[in-house]
Every structure is written in structure tokens, then in C-alpha cells.
Amino acid sequence: MPVIKSDVIDEDRRRLLGAAASGLAALGIASLLPAYSRAAPGSVAIRPFQVNVPEADLDDLRYRLAHTRLPEKETVGDFTQGVPLKTTKQVLDHWQNKYDWRKAEARINAVPNFITEIDGLDIHFIHVRSRHENALPLIVTHGWPGSIIEQLKIIGPLTDPTAHGGSASDAFDVIIPSLPGYGFSGKPEATGWGPERIATAWITLMRRLGYTQFVAQGGDWGAVVTDMIGVQAPPELLGIHTNMPGAIPNEINNGSFVGAPAPAGLSDEEESSYDQLVSFYKNVYYAFLMGTRPQTLTGLSDSPIALATYMLDHDRASLEMIARSFDGHDEGLSPDDVLDNVTLFWLTNTGVSSARLYWENKLAFFAPKGVKVPVAVSVFPDELYQTPRAWAEKAYPNLVHYNKLPKGGHFAAWEQPKFFTEEVRAGFRSLRKAG
Incomplete structure (x- = not known):
């Protein structure tokens, strides 16, 4: 710590x-x-x-990264199965060989x-x-x-x-x-x-x-x-x-939560927003898991690459933008930006404790308050x-x-x-x- x-x-x-x-x-x-x-x-x-941060904590991080066990490649050519293996490998390589937490x-x-x-x-x-x-x-x-x-x-x-x-x-x-x-x-x-x-x-x-x-x-x-x-x-x-x-x-x-057809009478702008919500709710399983079983996510405290991939897969647009940045494209976030945040979570061991906010919440996230x-x-x-x-x-x-x-x-x-x-x-x- x-x-x-x-x-x-x-x-x-x-x-x-x-x-x-x-x-x-x-x-x-x-x-x-x-x-x-x-x-x-x-x-x-x-x-x-x-x-x-004690150097021993950084040594432990390096050891765990060096002993990462990766899955096989996804069976699709897009992001529909989550963080692609290519991106995971790029994150791992950058974390091991190019990243400096001390900065x-x-x-x-x-x-x-x-x-x-x-x-x-x-x-x-x-x-x-x-x-x-x-x-x-x-x-x-x-x-x-x-x-x-x-x-x-x-x-x-x-x-x-x-x-x-x-x-x-x-x-x-x-x-x-x-x-x-x-x-x-x-x-x-x-x-x-x-x-x-x-x-x-x-x-x-x-x-x-x-x-x-x-x-x-x-x-x-x-x-x-x-x-x-x-x-x-x-x-x-x-x-x-x-x-x-x-x-x-x-x-x-x-x-939109249940994926129903758009209600009648929406403007073009409102219908576009409705479609965005339907798409988001189809891919919000990370929030369901944290909202119901945050303590099950023990792997986020044990594996740095598990923590990284879980955090990267927040929403489709952000994931694709981050993947492009690890491919060398000039995006809103750099690989160092991404790993600054992930490493902070890792060093403070807050993967599970942060997830509990989803469990605690009793408010409708997007609804007027x-x-x-x-x-x-x-x-x-x-x-x-x-x-x-x-x-x-x-x-x-x-x-x-x-x-x-x-x-x-x-x-x-x-x-x-x-x-x-x-x-x-x-x-x-x-x-x-x-x-």
C-alpha cells in the first residue's frame, strides 16, 4: 500500500x-x-x-505482470467479446517495458x-x-x-x-x-x-x-x-x-433498458439518444456484476491485467478509443494516461472497494433527481x-x-x-x- x-x-x-x-x-x-x-x-x-509507493510494491507488480497467463484470441473480428487479445498484449507490453509509475x-x-x-x-x-x-x-x-x-x-x-x-x-x-x-x-x-x-x-x-x-x-x-x-x-x-x-x-x-422499440412521437434527436441507450444497456454487464456481487471480483485484487481489462471495458466508444491509442494513434488518452489510472487502482487495491459503490446505489442512474x-x-x-x-x-x-x-x-x-x-x-x- x-x-x-x-x-x-x-x-x-x-x-x-x-x-x-x-x-x-x-x-x-x-x-x-x-x-x-x-x-x-x-x-x-x-x-x-x-x-x-514502496519499491517492493512496484516489484510485486512487475512480478505479477511477468507471470500473466493470457487467454486465447477472441473468435470475432471486433469488440463484441470485450477487450481484444491484441489490445491486452499491448497493454501488458507497455506496462512492463515503457511505463513509469514514479512519473x-x-x-x-x-x-x-x-x-x-x-x-x-x-x-x-x-x-x-x-x-x-x-x-x-x-x-x-x-x-x-x-x-x-x-x-x-x-x-x-x-x-x-x-x-x-x-x-x-x-x-x-x-x-x-x-x-x-x-x-x-x-x-x-x-x-x-x-x-x-x-x-x-x-x-x-x-x-x-x-x-x-x-x-x-x-x-x-x-x-x-x-x-x-x-x-x-x-x-x-x-x-x-x-x-x-x-x-x-x-x-x-x-x-431502452429492456430494448423495446422507440416510443412514438420522439424527435429525430430523441430517437437517436434512445438507440444509444439501448446499445449501452446491452453492454453494461460490468455494472450489473458490481451492483450485485462486488466481492466476487477478487481477481481484480490478484491480477493486474485482469484489473486493467475490466477497467478498459467500460463502454464501447472508450474501449475502441483506448485500443487505437495503444495502436499508436493520437487519441484523447495516451497509453500512459490509461496506465496511470489502472496502476493507481492496483497499488491502492481498490478494484473491489470501488465496485461496492454500485452495490450501495439505490438511485436510477440516468433518471432526473x-x-x-x-x-x-x-x-x-x-x-x-x-x-x-x-x-x-x-x-x-x-x-x-x-x-x-x-x-x-x-x-x-x-x-x-x-x-x-x-x-x-x-x-x-x-x-x-x-x-
């Missing part, structure tokens, strides 16, 4: 914060470190954090990382304050099979927009927590950590950091958590942004489904921004950080004036 250095001794705190400050330039960030002395009196301690570790440690206990569980988070005045606090939540790795590319453009083609008036303070059971956050030892409880924990985190106003953003599970922050609507919340809206009308969702606060929606073309404006307007009656992007998929912040950051800026621009 990674060594977590979280001492609150003043000398260690100064050393760790100093190391984080010196590494900000690695991500193109000119930012101030968090000033936690401004947090509300009585706050639970916020402890500095660094990642330092990813350095990128994580280049920004300020912290741990704080909320509701009995240690929560890890990145917190980068902008150097610009009046920066808007933004909490960004990842999904599965994701982690904080997904958001590292957006920290610089959001916290220091003038260095990345933006205006100082669009600056954000960025907070990126690791979901419970994911990455460097604690693993719940009892049931009850579903999206609603996580949303409450995130509100507690923002208050603990001393923020009196904030906005929230998310995709995948992060979108569900962010919707629930919107449902809970704390007075500090100005609005939310989602790149995977919970906006499918129940009658549409129920029909009853969000009344201002909402910004960004629609990426290779997302699981394209949200028509009509659906977004019905699900989010206070829709303040809606836009369709020319490129990008399910992992929008990771794949297309430029488009993503521009959307976040545009989506929250009107709320800055209102706030």
Missing part, C-alpha cells in the same frame, strides 16, 4: 506544503496553497498527504494533497487555490473506473486561466476528492456510503475548507453525486455542472448517450447553460481538457454575477 504521510506536526506540514508548492510548475499552475487557518472554528484536522506519483505530489476525516471515514482530496482574486470554489467528482488522475489536466487551466487562454474573471479554486473506496480515500467498513451520503460529505468538506459559496461538477458517478448535492441544495451552493446528465424521462429509460438549483449541461458526442435539450430542460428546470461539443466521450475532463475547461468556465459564468 502507498505510504500516506499525514502528520500534523508543524515541521512536517511546512516540509510537505513546501514540496507541493515547488512542484506546481510541473502542471503549469501558478497557485496559492490552501490557507486552512481560515476554516471555521472546531473543524476536524486537515492533514497534508503525499504518495510514496504519475510526481504529478500527483506536484499539487497540494490532503486527508480529512468526514463521518468516520478518511477522505483524500486535492486542493489548489487560484492566484486570482474572487476565484470561484469548485468541487469536481470523478467516477468509475476513474480517479483523481482524470482531473489532473484541468487543474492548471481552471485555477490559472490567464496562462491557458482564459480570463482572470473565470478563475476557480479547485477541490478534487477521491470517492470513498477509491484511490487514497478510506474504504468503508460498513454499508451506507451511497451517492447521497457522499454528497453530504462533500458539502461538509467545502464548509470545512471555509467556503461560503461554491459550485460542483461531475461525470459518471461524479454526476450522480453532483446531482445529489444539487438536490440537497445547501445555501452555499450556487449551481452545478454535469457532463453526464441525469435527464432521461422514466418512460424512455424503462423502455429533482434538481432545482441552476444547472449547466455539456454534451460530448461519445458519451453513453446524447442528452437532447428538451430532456435537459425538463430534468433541470433552472438550466443556465447547454452545449454540444464536437469531440470527447465519457471521460471528458481526461480526454478533452480544453473543451471541458471552456465548458466549465462558460457554464458557471452567469452564476458568478448572481453570487
